[in-house]
Amino acid sequence: MASTETPARDSVIVKYLNEAYGKEKQLETNLQALIGRAQNHKTLKKGLQDHLKVTKNQAREIERRIKALGGKAEAGPDLPGPDAVAGAGAAATNLANRALAAAKGPVQMLRGTGEADNMLRNVRDAFWNEAEEIGHYNVIEQVATKLNDRETVSLAKRFRREEERMQKFLERQIKSLVGEVVKQEVPAAERRSGTTRRRRSSTSRSRSASSGSSSSRSRSTSSSSGSSSRSSSARSSAAQKAAATRTRKAATSSAKSTAKSARTTAKKAGTTAKKAGRATRSTAKRATS
Numbered sequence: 001m002a003s004t005e006t007p008a009r010d011s012v013i014v015k016y017l018n019e020a021y022g023k024e025k026q027l028e029t030n031l032q033a034l035i036g037r038a039q040n041h042k043t044l045k046k047g048l049q050d051h052l053k054v055t056k057n058q059a060r061e062i063e064r065r066i067k068a069l070g071g072k073a074e075a076g077p078d079l080p081g082p083d084a085v086a087g088a089g090a091a092a093t094n095l096a097n098r099a100l101a102a103a104k105g106p107v108q109m110l111r112g113t114g115e116a117d118n119m120l121r122n123v124r125d126a127f128w129n130e131a132e133e134i135g136h137y138n139v140i141e142q143v144a145t146k147l148n149d150r151e152t153v154s155l156a157k158r159f160r161r162e163e164e165r166m167q168k169f170l171e172r173q174i175k176s177l178v179g180e181v182v183k184q185e186v187p188a189a190e191r192r193s194g195t196t197r198r199r200r201s202s203t204s205r206s207r208s209a210s211s212g213s214s215s216s217r218s219r220s221t222s223s224s225s226g227s228s229s230r231s232s233s234a235r236s237s238a239a240q241k242a243a244a245t246r247t248r249k250a251a252t253s254s255a256k257s258t259a260k261s262a263r264t265t266a267k268k269a270g271t272t273a274k275k276a277g278r279a280t281r282s283t284a285k286r287a288t289s
Helices: 008-036 042-068 089-104 117-147 150-185 188-286
Strands: none
Touching: 008 042, 008 117, 008 150, 042 117, 089 117, 117 150
């Protein structure tokens, strides 16, 4: 048992570190089994081998950190939890954790409908395990940050990033394995017919859209023709009004010009008559004399 003088601060951090340690030790076994079944998947096998090294290194560093905080890292069926967390309540919690770990167990069993399907299911579970590890290190980082344990914060951040990179790698492998499963389990004719149906459906939608577009263009042309006709009629009416206005103005101008000319002629005739009258009177006057 650990000393009862272990600070509560360190005991809390050790509790979460020990959970991550147990998970890393479990995954060492899982990865080794999965590597053995990935003989026909070179890229996947290489990625799993590399991550097994990372996993073992993480377990060693967590163990060292737990010891530095006054705890003891233990894993396996007899795992009682870190010594820094003692008492009946802690024992009950650790018993529940052991039961949960046993239920999860190694996932690399033979199952599914074929080799590709079996591998796909195992890689899917490995992806899920990475998500669990990311969750562990996220919690550890946040707890250590609150308790000002910078060394543990740094460790948790680094390990979380390593798990995130592995999860992205597994995501790419899932996409590849799905293709293999479909190829193995779905006849080529059905895969093609599915594609044909999608293409036919797409073609039908395209034709429908084209028909709708043609109808729309027809309505647009009809509308444009009607608008053009109305515009032409309006322009003709305006031209007629303008012509009538010009005719009225011309007639008025001609009438004014004629009246002016008549007044000028009458004025000239009056002037001539006056001159004739004066001449007659002047002649009569001379004759009288």
